[in-house]
Amino acid sequence: MVRYERHLLDAREMEHPEPLQRATAILRNLSKEAYLYMLHRKKPLPLLEIAERAGLRFCAREDDGGTWHIVITPAEMDPKDLCDV
Amino acid sequence: MFDNQGLSLEQAPPIKVVFTLFAAALLWALIGSIAYLLFAQSKDLDSAFFIHIWTLGIMGNLIFGALFQMLPVIAGVAMRSPWRDTRIVVTGLNLGLIALLYGFVTHYAGTFWLAATLLGVTLLYITLKIFVALYHFKEKGDTAQSMMYALGFIPFVLLSALLLIGILSGVTATLSTHYTALRFLHPHLGLWGWMGMLIVAVALQVVPMFYVTPAYPKRLHTLFFAALLALLLFGFMQSETGDTTMVRIVGGALWGVFGLVTLWLLRKKRRALWDASAKLWALGAALLLLQATAALVPPGFTQGCDLSLLLFALFVHTIAVAMLLKIIPFLTWFHLNAQGYFDAPMMHDILSHRNANRIFYLHLTAILLFMLSRFVPTLQPLAAIAMLCEAVALAWLLYHAVSAYRHTQKHGMRMTVNG
Incomplete structure (x- = not known):
């Protein structure tokens, strides 16, 4: 099984708009074997739109504690397989 | 409740919409502070001249610029044809203000009517358009609802202004017995109602989102609106008999409570770091506490100046600066990023923490000097210079x-x- 590199970004305590800035900075340098795993207190709509426009795939799920788990991957990966929730 | 997730790329208005209105506001800030420097001491110009530069020129342009930007972000509503509406607002608002200022200088009734x-x-036009857009939005949250409350005050601000012009020009002389009541109502509807309620709307979303604080108490905005409405109606009736002391005290206390809640929330912010905009929100909330205290001071002790209302205006101005420091760098980065320019300058490239803090201290100096100059007139030129410096700094930022x-x-x- 291929092991992909996870870039974890815990944005739960970051002030607006730092999560978006940091996430796009990671996506900019994302290799084909890596993906972004983000924890956020909200579903980051603009980030997901940016990812979609750039041809990336994403999965966004909320856990029981109200934390959003966002996985953004290159088109070759399935983000659902990489989401912990 | 509608829980907004941020600015959608599809719904975001073009950057020129917001920046054109901000540029108009900052131009008036420059003009206003220069006029204050040149004419405030000579008493050649009525205080209404300066007040309306602030309310319509600076705050009017800023508020509509921020509203066009924030409607999709915090209320989930996108405006149709925002650029056309921007041109309408910029033209109508600023030509109207020029006519009004000309009227204050010449006292010619025709210019007041124009x-x-x-x-x-x-x-x-713009109030109705935004109101209808909000009304049709199905998932109205607390913010959208509060914005509708705020917009609801505008027709009454205009009506009271029309009646005042009518009385002063002799057209509605029969209403002149209501002059004192209208003089009370017009600024309070504008400041407490329109601008204050709008800040409540913005705060509900922005304070928890920007600074990671707990949320404001549920239904605070509705209770606030009901209390304001009752208070203004009571104030109108009271001012017919000439004594509005109780209304000013209760109104001041009401806003003091909002200031206290905001300060309490900011104290609970998860991050220890206080950036300039968070400091400005805290300063604004502190000004609300001060205005509540000032409302207790009898008018005879303040040389005829409504100190409480003046402090309230400074609260509005402080929050406007806080929002400018966030919105201008964010929109620049956001729009470029959305267009695919991933080497777009980051927010701190547009405004570094150091420069943001400099603007904060400049603002603090300007409002302190301005307040002192109300009692020590010789400080007026210094206050005007500080305001001018702040206006230049904000214009430089834009x-x-x-x-x-x-x-x-x-x-x-x-x-x-x-790629």
């Missing part, structure tokens, strides 16, 4: 942001992620 027509038509935006569009690398 101003009333331009301002009335423009503000009613200019710097526009330059960086244009530079990136011309020379930046457009690419896709992972």
Whole structure:
């Protein structure tokens, strides 16, 4: 099984708009074997739109504690397989 | 409740919509502070001249610029044809203001009526348009609801202004017995109602989102609106008999409570770091506590100046500066990023923490000097210079942001992620 590199970004305590800035900075340098795993207190709509426009795939799920788990991957990966929730 | 997730790329208005209105506001800030420097001491100009530069020129342009920007972000509503509406607002609001200022200088009734027509038509048009957009939005949250409450005050601000112009020009002389009541109502509807309620709307979303604080108490906005409405109605009736002391005290206390809640929330912010905009929100909340205290001071002790209302205006101004420091760098970065310029300047490239803090201290100095100059008139030139410096700093920020935006569009690398 291929092991992909996870870039974890815990944005739960970051002030607006730092999560978006940091996430796009990671996506900019994302290799084909890596993906972004983000924890956020909200579903980051603009980030997901940016990812979609750039041809990336994403999965966004909320856990029981109200934390959003966002996985953004290159088109070759399935983000659902990489989401912990 | 509608829980908004941020600015949608599809719904975001073009950057020129917001920046054109901000540029108009900052131009009035420069004009206002220069006029204050030159004429405040000579008493050649009525205080209404300066007040309306602030309310319509600075705050009017800023508020509509911020509203066009924030409607999709915090209320989930996108405006149709925002650029056309921007041109209508910029033209109507600013020509109307010029006519009004000319009226204050010449006291010629015709210019007041021209101003009333331009301002009335423009503000009613844009208010109605935003109100209808919010009304049709199905998932109305607390913020959208509060915005509707705030917008609801505008027609009454305009009506009271029209009646005042009518009385002063002799057209509605039969209403002149209500002059004192209208003089009380017009500024309070504008400041407590329109601008204050709008800040409540913005705060409900922005304070928890920007500074990671707990949420404001549920239904606070509705209780606040009901209390304000009752208070203004009572104030109108009271002012017919000439004594509005109780209304001012209760109103001051009401806003003091909002200031206290805001300070309490900011104390609970998860991050220890206080950036300039968070400091400005805290300063604004502190000004609300001060205005509540000032409302207890009898007018005889303040040389005829409504100290409480003046402090309230400074609260509004402080929150406006807090929002400018956030919105200008964010929009520049956001729009470039959305266009695929991933080498777009980051927010701190547009406004560093150090420069943001400098603007904060400049603002603090300006409002302190301004307040002191109400009691020590010799300080007026110094206060005007401080206000001018702040206006120049904010205009520089906007200019710097526009330059960086244009530079990136011309020379930046457009690419896709992972491309």
